[in-house]
Amino acid sequence: MEDEVDRLVAAWRRERPDLDVEPLEVLSRVSRLARHLDRARRLAFSEHSLEPWEFDVLTALRRAGSPYQLSPGQLLTQTLVTSGTMTNRIDRLAKKGLVERLPDPSDRRGVLVRLTDVGRDRADQALAGLLAQERAILGELSSAQRGELAALLRQLTAPFDNVPG
Amino acid sequence: MEDEVDRLVAAWRRERPDLDVEPLEVLSRVSRLARHLDRARRLAFSEHSLEPWEFDVLTALRRAGSPYQLSPGQLLTQTLVTSGTMTNRIDRLAKKGLVERLPDPSDRRGVLVRLTDVGRDRADQALAGLLAQERAILGELSSAQRGELAALLRQLTAPFDNVPG
DNA sequence: CCGCGATGTCTCGACGTCAAGAGAGTTGAT
DNA sequence: ATCAACTCTCTTGACGTCGAGACATCGCGG
Numbered sequence: 001m002e003d004e005v006d007r008l009v010a011a012w013r014r015e016r017p018d019l020d021v022e023p024l025e026v027l028s029r030v031s032r033l034a035r036h037l038d039r040a041r042r043l044a045f046s047e048h049s050l051e052p053w054e055f056d057v058l059t060a061l062r063r064a065g066s067p068y069q070l071s072p073g074q075l076l077t078q079t080l081v082t083s084g085t086m087t088n089r090i091d092r093l094a095k096k097g098l099v100e101r102l103p104d105p106s107d108r109r110g111v112l113v114r115l116t117d118v119g120r121d122r123a124d125q126a127l128a129g130l131l132a133q134e135r136a137i138l139g140e141l142s143s144a145q146r147g148e149l150a151a152l153l154r155q156l157t158a159p160f161d162n163v164p165g
Numbered sequence: 166m167e168d169e170v171d172r173l174v175a176a177w178r179r180e181r182p183d184l185d186v187e188p189l190e191v192l193s194r195v196s197r198l199a200r201h202l203d204r205a206r207r208l209a210f211s212e213h214s215l216e217p218w219e220f221d222v223l224t225a226l227r228r229a230g231s232p233y234q235l236s237p238g239q240l241l242t243q244t245l246v247t248s249g250t251m252t253n254r255i256d257r258l259a260k261k262g263l264v265e266r267l268p269d270p271s272d273r274r275g276v277l278v279r280l281t282d283v284g285r286d287r288a289d290q291a292l293a294g295l296l297a298q299e300r301a302i303l304g305e306l307s308s309a310q311r312g313e314l315a316a317l318l319r320q321l322t323a324p325f326d327n328v329p330g
Numbered sequence: 331c332c333g334c335g336a337t338g339t340c341t342c343g344a345c346g347t348c349a350a351g352a353g354a355g356t357t358g359a360t
Numbered sequence: 361a362t363c364a365a366c367t368c369t370c371t372t373g374a375c376g377t378c379g380a381g382a383c384a385t386c387g388c389g390g
Contacts, residue, residue, distance in 0.1 A: 001323040004243075011228040019292070023299035026311055027202060029318040034199030035245050036325040037192060053376080063176040073338060078169075080200050085377050087340055092376095109338045109385045127184070134188035140320045146191055149317045153194040155305045158166040160201040218346080237369060250347055252370050274355045274368050337386070345378080356367075 005029050037137075044133045048126045053079075055130070057089055058098060058123040061115040068115035071104065075113065098122060170194050202302075209298045213291045218244075220295070222254055223263060223288040226280040233280035236269065240278065263287060 005028045012021045041052050050058075060078045061068050070078075072086050079086070090113055093099045098119035104110030115123070138146060170193045177186045206217050215223075225243045226233050235243075237251050244251070255278055258264040263284035269275035280288070303311060 001319070001327065003319050003323040004326040005319070005322065008228065011230075015228055015230055016289070016292070019296065021296065022311070023296055023303055025315040026303060026318065027299050029315065029322055030195055031199050031202055032245070033318060033322050033325070034196050036322070037196055051376095063173065063180055065176075065180055071338080072340090080197070082378055083339065084341075084379075088376075104338095107338080107386075109383095111339070124181070127181070131184065131186065131188055134192050137321065137324075138188055138191060140324065141317065145317060145320075146187070148313065150190040150194065152306070152310060152314045152317070153191065153198060154166070154168050154170070155310075156302065157170065157194055157198050157201070158168040159302075159305065160198070161169040162166065238367090247348055248369065249349075249371075253346075269368095272356075272368080274353095276369070332390090333388105335386105335388090338384090339382105340384105341382075342380090343378105346376095348373105348375085350372090352369105352371075354368090354370105357365085359364095360362085 003029070004032060040133060040137070041130065044129050045126055047129060048122060050122060050126050053089060054093060054098070055123070055126050057086075057093060058115065058119055059127060061099065061113065062120060062123040062127075068120060069102070069112045071110055071112060073110075093119070168194070169197060205298060205302070206295065209294050210291055212294060213287060215287060215291050218254060219258060219263070220288070220291050222251075222258060223280065223284055224292060226264065226278065227285060227288040227292075233285060234267070234277045236275055236277060238275075258284070 005025065008028060009021055009024055012019065012024070038052065041055075045052060045055055056079045057075060060075055061070055064070050072083065072090065075090075076083060076086050081089075090099060090101065094101060097116060099113050099115055102112045102114055104112050141149065170190065173193060174186055174189055177184065177189070203217065206220075210217060210220055221244045222240060225240055226235055229235050237248065237255060240255075241248060241251050246254075255264060255266065259266060262281060264278050264280055267277045267279055269277050306314065
């Protein structure tokens, strides 16, 4: 089946036959798919009264394991946002009672953000919902294809994730 | 090589061994890679004094072919933003002299957005820069792998692009 | 023990996006 | 002709993010 990127690439080949636009076949699809996924996630999370950004922060803490606490700095690197944004997010989550701020006992500059019990339950519920939705989206692919796709994508993401790029 | 999603998936398996988190292997990588690509693109475009959103609009017009004009509505569907956003974008691009607004001769509600000569040159230069950067990112993969990856991604994007979802 | 660069968090202003709705114009049925 | 439903673009206000800089603290080298 044809997709929007096929049309996009065809248009470029017509307008700029001198250029090799093959890279777009991969990377434009990644960008557009991510955009679609964002929208779908927003819908899935709204059933749990969560925004995507709330989910990102809560699940980062949830994954950390008991006692479910991380520093704002650690949250930054996991969620790929800036420090000003994270301060704002923590404020809002704290106001909703999903996380709480604690002073870091070993560094007085620092703060620890801890998931509340309510926050943990919300994160768990929303994760289950997200996985159900993602399984539906991936239904198109066989198990072997999913494995291939994951491996190929890993080759592209690894350089970003490992060097400080 | 390991990436951030490997670590993320391992953490979930430790914390929630009852859940099958395999879908994340694919879709979390897509989202994270898109995020990294955004940053890289922003950097590449800054050499041509363009923002990513400016590039998106200018190239949509460029791809349309001579006389390089589309309605705001057509631009919406290609760039996946809302109408308020597009109005704002056109305003700013017009102020910079990269596009101009013309009345649609066949529908007096409508407007046509046309690329100026300056805008066309900018779009062409930025596209060349983008392709160079993307080739570098894809350098990790063989030609056959790029083809596979594109085909697999197409299977995921096609449902979004074809049904009005 | 002191000084100084590095580090961690927060503050602030500017900016881009979204969602909802208003206004103008079009279309087709009566 | 006329009217209602629809389409297209723009306006508005709220919101989340970013980037730069402020401020306190840490920890290493002299």
